[in-house]
Every structure is written in structure tokens, then in C-alpha cells.
Amino acid sequence: MPTPTPTYPLLAALSAVLLPFIGFLLSAMLGKRARSGGIAIASITLSLLAAGYAFAQVWGHDPVHAQWHWFTVGQQSFHVGMLLDDKAVLMLVLVCLVALPVHGYSVAYMKGDPGIHRYWAYLGLFCFAMLGLVVADNLLLMYVCWELVGFASYLLIGFWFTKDAAVQANKKAFIINRIGDVGFLIGIALVYAGFGTLDIGVLFGEPNRIAQSALPTGWLTVAGLAFFLGAMAKSAQFPLHVWLPDAMEGPTSVSSLIHAATMVAAGVFLLARIFPVFDEYVLLVIATTGALTAFVAAYFALTQYDIKRILAFSTISQLGFMMVGIGIGMYPMALFHLATHAFFKCLLFLCAGAVIHEMQHISKAHRLDIDPQDIRNMGGLRAHMPVTFATMLVASLALTGFPFTAGYLSKDALLVHAFEWAALQHGIAKAIPYVLVAVSVLTSFYIFRLLTKVFLGPFAKTLPSGGATGMHEASKWMLVPMLFLAVCSLFPLFTLHPLNDGQVWILQGMLPEAPAPPPLRALHLFIPAFSTLATCAVALLTWRWYVKGKYPLKTDGFLYRLSAHQGYLDVLYDRMIIRPVLKLSGALLWADRHIVDGIINGFAALGRYMATAAAWIDQRVVDGVVRLVGKVAWGLGNALRRSQTGRIQHYLASLFFIILVILLYHMLVQT
Amino acid sequence: MITLTHFLVVGACLFSAGLYAVLARRNAVLVLVGIELMINAAILNLVAFSRYDKAGYGGQVFALFAIVLAAAGVAVALAIVLNVYKFYKTINPEDIRNLKD
Amino acid sequence: MEMQVLAFYAFSAIAVGSSILLVSIGNMARALFLFFIVLFSVAGLYVFALADFVAITQILVYVGGVLVLMLFAFMLSSRELLNQLQNGTSQFLALPAWQALFIAVSFLAVLVYTAIHIGTAEPGWITAAKEADATIRPMDNTIQHIGAQLMTHYLLPFEVISVLLMMALIGAAHLTRKEGGT
Numbered sequence: 033m034p035t036p037t038p039t040y041p042l043l044a045a046l047s048a049v050l051l052p053f054i055g056f057l058l059s060a061m062l063g064k065r066a067r068s069g070g071i072a073i074a075s076i077t078l079s080l081l082a083a084g085y086a087f088a089q090v091w092g093h094d095p096v097h098a099q100w101h102w103f104t105v106g107q108q109s110f111h112v113g114m115l116l117d118d119k120a121v122l123m124l125v126l127v128c129l130v131a132l133p134v135h136g137y138s139v140a141y142m143k144g145d146p147g148i149h150r151y152w153a154y155l156g157l158f159c160f161a162m163l164g165l166v167v168a169d170n171l172l173l174m175y176v177c178w179e180l181v182g183f184a185s186y187l188l189i190g191f192w193f194t195k196d197a198a199v200q201a202n203k204k205a206f207i208i209n210r211i212g213d214v215g216f217l218i219g220i221a222l223v224y225a226g227f228g229t230l231d232i233g234v235l236f237g238e239p240n241r242i243a244q245s246a247l248p249t250g251w252l253t254v255a256g257l258a259f260f261l262g263a264m265a266k267s268a269q270f271p272l273h274v275w276l277p278d279a280m281e282g283p284t285s286v287s288s289l290i291h292a293a294t295m296v297a298a299g300v301f302l303l304a305r306i307f308p309v310f311d312e313y314v315l316l317v318i319a320t321t322g323a324l325t326a327f328v329a330a331y332f333a334l335t336q337y338d339i340k341r342i343l344a345f346s347t348i349s350q351l352g353f354m355m356v357g358i359g360i361g362m363y364p365m366a367l368f369h370l371a372t373h374a375f376f377k378c379l380l381f382l383c384a385g386a387v388i389h390e391m392q393h394i395s396k397a398h399r400l401d402i403d404p405q406d407i408r409n410m411g412g413l414r415a416h417m418p419v420t421f422a423t424m425l426v427a428s429l430a431l432t433g434f435p436f437t438a439g440y441l442s443k444d445a446l447l448v449h450a451f452e453w454a455a456l457q458h459g460i461a462k463a464i465p466y467v468l469v470a471v472s473v474l475t476s477f478y479i480f481r482l483l484t485k486v487f488l489g490p491f492a493k494t495l496p497s498g499g500a501t502g503m504h505e506a507s508k509w510m511l512v513p514m515l516f517l518a519v520c521s522l523f524p525l526f527t528l529h530p531l532n533d534g535q536v537w538i539l540q541g542m543l544p545e546a547p548a549p550p551p552l553r554a555l556h557l558f559i560p561a562f563s564t565l566a567t568c569a570v571a572l573l574t575w576r577w578y579v580k581g582k583y584p585l586k587t588d589g590f591l592y593r594l595s596a597h598q599g600y601l602d603v604l605y606d607r608m609i610i611r612p613v614l615k616l617s618g619a620l621l622w623a624d625r626h627i628v629d630g631i632i633n634g635f636a637a638l639g640r641y642m643a644t645a646a647a648w649i650d651q652r653v654v655d656g657v658v659r660l661v662g663k664v665a666w667g668l669g670n671a672l673r674r675s676q677t678g679r680i681q682h683y684l685a686s687l688f689f690i691i692l693v694i695l696l697y698h699m700l701v702q703t
Numbered sequence: 704m705i706t707l708t709h710f711l712v713v714g715a716c717l718f719s720a721g722l723y724a725v726l727a728r729r730n731a732v733l734v735l736v737g738i739e740l741m742i743n744a745a746i747l748n749l750v751a752f753s754r755y756d757k758a759g760y761g762g763q764v765f766a767l768f769a770i771v772l773a774a775a776g777v778a779v780a781l782a783i784v785l786n787v788y789k790f791y792k793t794i795n796p797e798d799i800r801n802l803k804d
Numbered sequence: 805m806e807m808q809v810l811a812f813y814a815f816s817a818i819a820v821g822s823s824i825l826l827v828s829i830g831n832m833a834r835a836l837f838l839f840f841i842v843l844f845s846v847a848g849l850y851v852f853a854l855a856d857f858v859a860i861t862q863i864l865v866y867v868g869g870v871l872v873l874m875l876f877a878f879m880l881s882s883r884e885l886l887n888q889l890q891n892g893t894s895q896f897l898a899l900p901a902w903q904a905l906f907i908a909v910s911f912l913a914v915l916v917y918t919a920i921h922i923g924t925a926e927p928g929w930i931t932a933a934k935e936a937d938a939t940i941r942p943m944d945n946t947i948q949h950i951g952a953q954l955m956t957h958y959l960l961p962f963e964v965i966s967v968l969l970m971m972a973l974i975g976a977a978h979l980t981r982k983e984g985g986t
Contacts, residue, residue, distance in 0.1 A: 678803030680796050681734070681904075685726050688907050695914050705812050707930070710853060711919030713816045717846070719912035720823035726904030730832060732874065736839050739870065740823055743846050746862075750855040754940050755933040760949045764958050766858045767950070770865050771965055775972035777870050781877050782979035 041089040042098050045116050048082035048124055049163040051075040056156030064149050072152040073135045076159060080128035083163075087121040097169060097233050115169035115233050119367065123166035123301055127294050129520070130374050131159050133513030134289040137382050140509035141285050141389060151191060151283070158184035162294050166301060171220050171230040174302070178216065178266070181295050182209040188290060189282040201278035208275040212265020215258040216302075222247065222255035223309070236308045256314035259306055260321075267299030267351045270325040274601055276348055280340040284385030287340060292347050292381050293374035300354045300370050304363040316461060319359025323464045323471075326352030328599065330474035334481075335596040338405045339384045342482050346431065347377055349471060356468060357446050360453035364539050369442035372526070376430035376439055379517035383424035386506035386514070387413060387486060407485045414487040417505050421487045423518040428483055430521040432476040432567045435560070438526050443472070444560045445539075451555050472563050476570040484578040710751035717744035731784045731794040735777055742773045812852050819845035836874055843867045854940045857947050 055075030062071070090096055099113030114120075135155065142148050161180035168174040183206075190202030224230055226247035247255070263269070268276040279291050290296075303310075303318070310318070326349045333345035350373050357366030390413070391404035402409045414421045430439030450465040505511070519525075527537065594600070675686060717740055724737025746766045753762020788794050819842055826838040843866045850859035933939055940946070954962050 676803060678800030680799070680802075681726050685903060685907060688722060688726070688911065692907060692910050692914065696910075699914065699917065705809060705852060706923060707926075708919050708923040709812065709816070710849070711922060712916055713820065713849065715912055715915035715919055716820045717823050717842075718915060719908045720820070720827050722911055723904050723908035724827035726907060727901040728827065732878065733827075733832060733835055736835065736874070737827065739839070739866075740826070740842065743843070743866075746858070747846060747849060747853075750850050750853045750858055752930075754854055755930045755938070757933070757938045757940050757944075759957065760940075760946070760953050763855050763858050763946065763950055764953050766855065767861055768958075768961060768965055770858070770861055771969065774865050774870050775969055778873060778976045779972050779979070781873065782976040785877075785980055 039096060039098075041086045041096050041116055042114060044082040044086040044089070045096075045114055045121070045124065045167055048079045048086060048128065049114075049160060049167060051079040051082070052156045052159035052163065054156075056153050056160060059149060059153035059156055062149070067148050069135065069139055069148070069152045072156050073132075073139075075156060076128060076132050076135050079159070079163070080125075080132050083121070083124040083128045086116060087125045090116045090121045091118060095233070099169060099231075110172055111170060111231070112173050113169040114167045116167060119301070119304060120167050122367065122371070124163060126371055126374055127159065127162050127166065130293045130378050130517075131155075131289055133516050134285050134378065134382070137288075137385070137510050137513040138283075138285040140507045141385055142283060147191065151188075154184055154187045154191070155286075155289075158188065158290060158295070162298065165298055169232055171223065171232065171306075174232075174305075175213075175216055175220060178262075178298065178302075179213065181298060182206065182213070182266070185209075185279070185290050185295055188286040189279045191282050191286065195281065197278075198281040201275070201281040205275040205279050208272050209265050211272060212262040212299075215261025215265070217262075219255045219258035219262065219306075219309075222251055222258065226251065226255070232305060236306065252309065253311055253313055256310045257317065259302065259309065260314060260318055263299030263303050263355075264321065265299075266302075267296050267355070268325075268348045269299075269321050269352065269355060270328050270348075271601060273325060273329065273348045274598075274605060277341050277344045277598065280338070280344050284340065284381055284388060287344070288378045288381030288385065291344065292377040296347060296351055297354070297370045297374065300351065300358065300366055303355075303358045304367055307358070307363050315359050315361060316457075317359075319356050319461065319464055322352040322355025322357075322359055323467045324352070325349070325355065326471040327467050327474075330471045330478065332595050332598045333478040334474065335592055336478075337408055338403075339387065339407050339410075339482065339486065340381070340405055342407075342478055343377070343380050343384055346380070346475065346479065349475060350377065350431075352471075353443065353446055353468065356450060356464060360450055360464075362446075362449050362453075365442070365446050365449055368526075368539055369446055372430065372438040372442040372521070375517050375525075376427040376437070376521040379423060379427040379514060379521055380431065382510065382514050382517065383420050383427065386417065386420045386510050389506065389510075390417060390504070407482060409492045410486045411489045412487070412491045417487075419511055420506055420514070423514045424483065424487070426518045426521055428479045429567075431479050433472060433560075433563050434567055435564060436523055438521050438523055440560065441523060441526055444563060447472070447559045447563070448555050451559070469559075469563070473566050473570060476567040477574065480571045480574040481578060484574045488575070489579040707751055707754075710747060714744040714747040714751070717741075717747065729795050729797060731787065731796055732781070734796065735780050735784070738780075739773060739777060742769065746770065808852070812849070815845050815848040815852070819849065833878065836871070836878060839874075840867065840871050843871060854942055854944075855946065857950055 052072075052075050055072050058071050095115060095117035097113065097115050099111040102110045102112040104110070138151065138155070142151055145151065158181065161177050161184055165174055165177035165181060168177055186202045186206045189205055190198050192198050193202075220230060223235065227235055229235065265272045276291060276296070280287055282291075329345045329348035329352060333342050333349065336342045336345065350369070354366040354369050354373070357363065357369055387410065388404050391402070391410065394400065395402050395404055426437070430437035433440045433443035447465065447468055450468055454462045454465045506514075597603070675682070721737045721740030721742075721744060724740060725734050728734050728737065746769050749762045749766045749769065751762075753760065753766070756762055784794055787799070791799050793799065822838045822842045822845065826835050826842060829835050829838065843862065847859040847862040847867075850856070850862060
């Protein structure tokens with residue numbers, strides 16, 4: 033175990049992790065006085081600087097590892113420590129880099145909210161937990177941070193806790209995350225049983241360590257599946273994705289940070305961290321689930337009306353992409369896509385937030401009483417919010433993988449490598465890349481649908497005051513973060529060559545463990561070209577349908593309704609799981625009240641009866657005996673008292689009678 | 704022949720009569736009389752036995768003393784009876800029940 | 805039957821009969837007079853027991869003293885006392901109280917049985933006295949012997965008796981004094 037040598041990267045990383053926590057504590061202590069958010073922004077800025085320094089020192093060099101003893105149970109010791117390798121510092125910088133704009137954006141977005149002091153505190157808590165998760169050096173510590181992240185998410189989803197929908201949503205998110213946590217825990221237990229340690233550096237540092245496990249064959253597969261279950265819940269894979277759309281009840285800035293860029297990526301990060309655990313079977317399961325998730329989510333996104341819900345399903349779909357990236361063995365690809373997705377998805381949400389903010393303003397000003405998040409109420413906002421439109425367009429193009437954006441690099445790289453991988457596979461796995469292509473097309477469709485319905489065409493509602501509608505661009509505090517993220521969504525951040533993923537420094541820095549499948553040169557050209565053309569075609573289609581209004585399809589067909597109701601999954605869960613559980617709990621309550629309490633009360637009643645009987649015995653029998661003695665004595669005394677008549681002749685008579693008796697005795701008995 | 708037994712029998716009769724008088728009469732003076740009868744019976748016994756005591760004449764001497772004592776006793780008793788009458792206004796022993804429990 | 809035996813039976817019959825009558829008669833004055841007769845008869849019986857001095861003393865003290873005292877007490881009492889004394893004398897013979905009768909008769913039985921038993925099993929000293937012929941004779945001078953005994957063996961009781969008599973005298977006088985003005 034390396035002793036904690038105070039190397040600067042370690043200190044930097046440690047401070048990067050702890051600064052948001054200090055911010056949280058300070059905000060919590062100051063309470064309502066921490067409204068301005070200055071503490072939170074300051075802490076995250078400093079954290080970013082520290083993370084940047086750590087990144088610069090560690091990227092491309094040997095990992096830095098430090099540990100301290102935490103606790104010992106019997107013979108086993110557990111430690112807390114930091115492992116700074118490429119993945120960790122990348123995520124460290126990424127999280128800070130995305131969190132800072134969100135913090136700035138929140139200043140304007142959450143302005144005037146009565147609970148804003150809690151907001152800053154929770155944000156700080158979340159950042160601390162997320163940063164801790166990425167630098168944790170053993171699985172147990174990672175699990176602790178995992179749980180903390182889930183808890184912070186719960187707090188933030190239910191931020192407006194007076195809304196019933198928000199409360200239901202945060203409960204749902206937490207419960208489903210718990211299901212995943214069970215899997216994570218089982219995985220931890222199996223790993224510990226097999227290897228005797230949870231240290232990531234020890235477990236996954238040497239290439240072949242995993243093969244020498246003490247577990248019987250098959251259990252490693254179970255461990256892998258268990259870890260994947262954890263990632264499924266956290267990263268919203270089908271069928272545990274149902275919490276993410278509902279999580280949109282939280283503030284939009286929260287959605288952008290947590291449920292788009294960072295927390296949901298934690299599952300992907302976990303799988304990347306423990307990648308050597310997975311064998312072929314588990315990887316296939318991961319890839320299949322990812323592809324299925326991507327498709328199902330894109331399908332659901334097609335018919336949604338809530339702007340945030342469309343983006344939520346988009347997130348789920350892209351997470352599916354990342355899972356496929358892991359499943360095909362190219363976890364650096366997945367992490368790269370995670371990084372690019374973080375930027376453009378966060379940006380998408382921030383733009384959506386700006387639009388919603390503006391719609392709320394309009395609705396209040398003109399007393400329209402409309403749902404500010406419904407895209408059917410919007411339209412033509414390009415004229416009034418041009419910068420927002422521009423940034424959202426950039427983000428959408430990144431999402432669809434249009435050239436010159438970062439999304440193009442990551443997504444098309446994934447597609448190509450998926451085809452290369454599938455070439456070596458058999459059976460159902462061969463269909464995965466094609467599914468992903470279909471998903472790309474659907475992605476283009478739904479995002480352009482959103483763009484056209486929100487920004488193009490006429491405004492959906494007629495406003496009473498003809499000329500001055502009162503709509504204006506979002507404030508500077510919102511625009512600057514959005515612009516920053518837009519810049520990050522373009523290619524220069526990742527590579528100098530806009531169209532070739534070969535020189536992406538992230539990919540070059542992280543080498544995959546397993547040998548890559550043989551590259552198919554033709555696909556490297558064909559796939560990007562195809563996807564670009566498809567995107568353009570779909571964009572024109574949406575223009576025609578939504579702006580021009582020539583919508584040819586029915587809106588009440590079975591497929592449409594299936595998509596709009598999100599596959600009726602929520603209904604299914606409610607009927608199959610929630611209601612039986614509630615019934616069971618009702619039955620248990622009945623049993624507890626009537627049987628358990630009945631037994632107890634029965635015992636109590638029995639005790640009472642026995643006490644009554646004992647009391648009766650005591651009163652009648654025992655006291656009776658005592659009283660009987662008393663009565664006998666009294667009776668005897670009373671009887672004897674009659675001889676005390678006060679008459680002297682009676683006394684004399686008794687006297688002589690006794691003398692007589694004595695004389696008779698002497699006469700008769702004595703011979 | 705007048706044996707000792709004759710005297711003793713007579714004494715017994717006198718004693719019984721006196722005992723009856725003590726126990727049954729409703730008049731305090733007659734109770735005193737009964738007591739005197741009993742004492743007389745006792746003295747008769749003493750005298751009857753003293754016939755065989757030539758050396759000491761014990762029985763007769765004692766009989767004298769008994770007579771004297773009886774006389775003193777009856778004198779004091781009558782004085783007491785008088786006081787009882789003064790206080791209780793009755794000399795019926797049946798009516799004097801203050802010793803009753 | 806000799807004269808003395810007859811006389812003895814006569815005296816004893818009178819004594820017993822008078823005593824029985826005495827305890828059952830209702831009239832108190834008559835009871836007192838019957839008592840008088842009893843005392844006299846018993847004195848005669850004393851003579852038969854060869855205790856002539858005791859007989860005379862009986863007559864002197866008992867009859868002349870005690871009985872006279874009782875009679876005077878009876879006769880000189882106030883009217884209310886007399887009325888009281890006369891109360892409960894509705895019949896000639898008062899009803900016997902059965903318990904007292906029973907006790908009295910039982911005592912009688914016991915005593916008579918003992919007396920007869922004495923006759924059959926005499927105490928040793930009586931038998932010895934009879935055989936030594938040391939019983940009192942009618943010719944003896946009992947007074948002299950009694951006097952001698954009084955002054956020698958029984959001196960202390962003699963003196964104590966005198967003191968006692970004085971006490972009785974003072975006591976009786978005190979008890980029957982008249983309170984000033986009552």
C-alpha cells in the first residue's frame with residue numbers, strides 16, 4: 033500500500049473533491065443568508081482549477097494512488113483513498129467543467145425562488161459526491177459516493193417538494209436506484225469473496241488478475257451482471273429507465289447537470305472502471321440492453337410534447353449508445369461519447385430552460401395559463417431568442433452527429449466500431465449496429481421536431497397585445513454558460529481534425545484492454561456520410577410537417593399511442609409491482625394489528641383475567657380464611673362473653689361448678 | 704352410734720343449702736345468710752374431726768377463730784350492702800351488672 | 805335407739821330442714837328467723853361433738869351477735885330498703901334456680917360420698933387416736949385445754965384476731981357513716 037505522500041496532484045484532486053462539500057456545509061450553515069450562491073460558485077470554480085491542475089499532472093502518466101486506513105473488521109481492513117488514473121482525472125475535469133456553467137446559469141434561472149439557499153447546498157453536495165465517486169479507489173468508497181449521488185438527486189428532483197408530482201418523482205427515482213444499488217452491492221460482495229479486496233488498483237491494475245479469481249466458474253458472470261444491474265438503474269437503461277422522465281420535475285438546471293451530463297453517466301463510468309470483470313456473455317448482455325434502450329427511448333421521444341421529456345428520452349437513448357460502446361469492448365469510446373454528450377446534452381437542457389423561463393414569463397404577463405413546457409404552445413421563438421436558438425441548434429447538431437461537432441466524432445466512431453465488432457459476432461448481436469443506425473435517424477427526427485416546433489413557425493397562441501409581445505432573450509447569466517457549452521460541443525475541444533476520430537486525444541490517451549476488432553475501412557467513410565444525409569433529410573421532413581403544417585399521419589394509431597404513453601411501462605409497473613406491494617403491506621398491517629397485537633392483547637387480557645381471578649381468590653379465599661379466623665375468635669369471644677354477665681351469682685356459680693368438676697375428676701378418675 | 708360420718712353428712716347438707724342460697728337468692732342479705740350457713744357447715748366439720756385430737760384441741764380452737772371471723776365478716780358485709788343500696792338503689796345482685804362486658 | 809342418738813337425729817333434722825326452708829322461703833324476715841333456728845340446732849350438734857365451749861361461743865357470738873345484727877339491720881332500715889328487701893316475695897317459696905340447684909345437689913352428692921368414704925377408709929391419725937384411746941371424752945375440761953392452747957400454740961392468731969376485729973369495727977363504722985347533711 034503506498035503511503036499517502038503529499039504529491040501535488042493528490043492534494044489538487046483532494047481539494048477538488050472537498051471544495052464543493054465545504055461549499056455545501058457553509059451554505060447549509062448560513063441557511064437563508066446563502067441566497068446569492070456566491071459560495072457555491074466560488075467553490076466550484078476553485079474545484080475546477082484544482083481538477084484542471086490534477087488532470088494536467090496525471091493525464092498520460094502513471095496513475096497516482098493514495099490510501100488511508102478506514103476501519104478493520106476482524107482480520108479485514110478497508111481503506112479510503114484516491115486513485116488518479118486517466119479515467120478519473122478526465123471525469124474530474126469534465127464534471128467541474130459542466131458544473132460551473134450550470135452554477136452560473138442557475139443564478140438567473142432560480143432567481144427569486146424561496147428555497148434557493150437549499151438549492152446551492154444540494155448542488156454542492158452533489159458535486160462533492162460525484163467527484164468523490166470518480167476518484168474513489170475502492171469499490172466500497174465508490175458505493176458510498178454512488179449512494180450519495182442518488183441521494184442528492186433525490187433531494188434535487190424533489191426540490192419543489194410542495195408539488196405532489198415532484199414528490200412522487202423523487203420517490204420513484206430513489207426506489208429504482210435502490211434496485212440498482214442492490215445489484216452493485218451483490219457485485220461488491222462477490223468481488224470481495226473472490227479476490228479478498230475491493231481496491232480498484234489491485235483488482236484491475238494487472239491485466240490478468242481477474243482471471244485468477246477464487247470464485248467458482250459462473251459466479252464472475254453473476255458479479256458482472258450484478259454490477260450491470262447497478263449501472264442500469266443509475267444510467268436509466270430499459271426497463272429501469274422509468275424514473276428519468278419523471279425526474280424532469282426538478283429544476284431544469286438540475287436536470288441538465290445531473291440527469292444529463294454527470295450522474296447518469298456514473299453508471300457508464302462504473303462499468304468502464306471495472307471493465308475487466310466482464311466476460312463475453314455479460315458484455316453481450318450490456319450491448320443488447322444498450323441497443324434496446326437506445327431504440328425504445330428514441331421511439332418514445334417521437335411523440336412527447338413536454339420539451340424536457342423529449343430531452344430526457346434523448347438522454348436515455350444516448351446512454352444506451354454508451355452502453356453499447358462498453359458492450360462492444362471499446363470503453364474509451366463510451367467514455368468519449370460520455371464526455372461529448374455531457375456538453376451538448378447539458379446545453380440542450382439549458383436552452384430548454386431558457387425557453388421555459390421565457391414561456392413562464394409570457395404566460396404570467398399575458399395571463400395565458402398555459403403549460404410552459406408544452407411545445408405545442410410554442411413556436412417562432414427564433415425571432416425573439418436568437419442566441420438561444422443558435423446554441424440549441426449547435427447542440428442538436430451535435431446530438432445527431434453532424435460533422436464539425438464533437439458529437440459527430442463520438443457517435444459515428446461508436447457506430448463504426450459497432451459494425452466492426454458485429455462482424456465478428458453471431459446471431460442477434462449482428463443486428464445491434466443496424467439498430468443503432470435506426471436510432472440515429474429517430475434521434476434526428478425528434479430533435480428537429482423539437483427545434484421546428486419551438487423556434488420556427490408561428491407562435492401557437494394568439495397574444496392579446498398585438499405588437500409588443502414582451503418576449504425577450506434570456507439573461508446574460510444564462511447566455512454565457514450556454515455559449516461556453518456550445519463552444520465545447522464543437523470539435524476543437526477534442527481534436528484538430530474535425531472529421532476524423534483517429535486523433536481524438538481522449539481516445540489516444542486511453543488504450544482499450546482487449547485488442548480491437550479489425551477496422552473496416554469502407555465503413556469509416558460510409559457511416560458518417562449516411563448519417564449526415566439522413567439528418568438533413570429528416571430535418572427537411574420535420575420542416576415540412578411542423579412548420580408548414582402538412583402532417584400526413586394519424587395521431588391516434590396504436591404505435592403513436594404506445595410511444596406517447598411510454599410503452600405503458602409505468603402502468604405495467606404500477607399493476608404488477610406497486611399495487612401488489614401495497615396490498616401486501618395492507619395485509620401485513622392487518623396481520624400486525626389483529627394477529628400480532630391480538631396475541632399481545634390476548635396475553636394482556638389473559639393476564640387481566642388471571643389477575644381478576646387472583647384478586648377474587650385473595651379477597652374471598654385468603655382474606656376469607658383470615659377473616660374466618662377473626663370471626664371464629666370473635667364468635668368464641670362473643671360466646672364466652674356471655675359468661676361475663678356482671679352478675680356476681682353467675683360468677684360464683686361458675687366458680688363452684690369448676691370446683692365440682694375438679695372434685696368429680698378426683699373422685700372418679702383417681703382410684 | 705354417732706360416727707364421724709353423721710356429722711359430715713349433716714355438714715354437707717348445710718353446706719349445700721348455703722351454696723344454693725348464695726347462688727340463687729335475689730336478696731343480698733340472704734346471700735350473706737347463705738355464706739354464714741356455709742361457714743357454719745365448715746365449723747361443724749372442724750369440730751367433728753377435733754374429737755380425735757385430744758392433744759392439741761386444734762379443731763375447736765380453730766372453730767372459735769372461725770366463728771369470730773365470720774362475725775366480723777358479716778358485719779363488714781352488711782355495711783357494704785348498705786353502701787351498695789345507697790349507690791345502686793337495689794340490693795338484688797341480679798340488678799347490679801356494671802361488671803358486664 | 806338411745807336417747808342421744810335420737811336427740812342427735814332431731815337436732816340434725818331441725819338444722820337441715822330449717823336450712824332448706826331458709827334458702828327457699830320468700831319472706832325475708834322469716835328467713836332470718838329460720839336462720840336463728842339453724843344456728844341453735846348447730847350449736848346443739850356441737851355439743852354432741854363434745855365441743856361444748858364452741859357451742860356456747862356459737863350461741864353467744866352468732867346468735868347473739870350476728871343474727872341480732874342482721875335483725876337490727878333489717879328492722880331499722882329505711883322504708884325504701886324494706887320495700888326492696890320485700891320485693892320478689894310473691895310466693896311463699898321462691899322458684900328454685902335450676903342451675904344453682906344442680907350445682908348444690910352435685911356438691912351434696914360429692915360431699916356425702918366423701919363422707920361415707922371417710923367412714924370406710926379412715927385417715928390414719930384417727931385410727932391411731934382411736935386405738936390409743938386419745939379421743940376427747942365428755943368428762944374432759946375442754947375450756948381449760950382450749951385456754952391453754954390459746955395462750956401457747958395459738959397466741960399469735962389470737963392477737964391477730966383481735967386486731968382484725970378492731971379493723972372490722974372501724975371499717976364497718978366508716979362504711980356506714982353518714983355524710984354531712986345526706
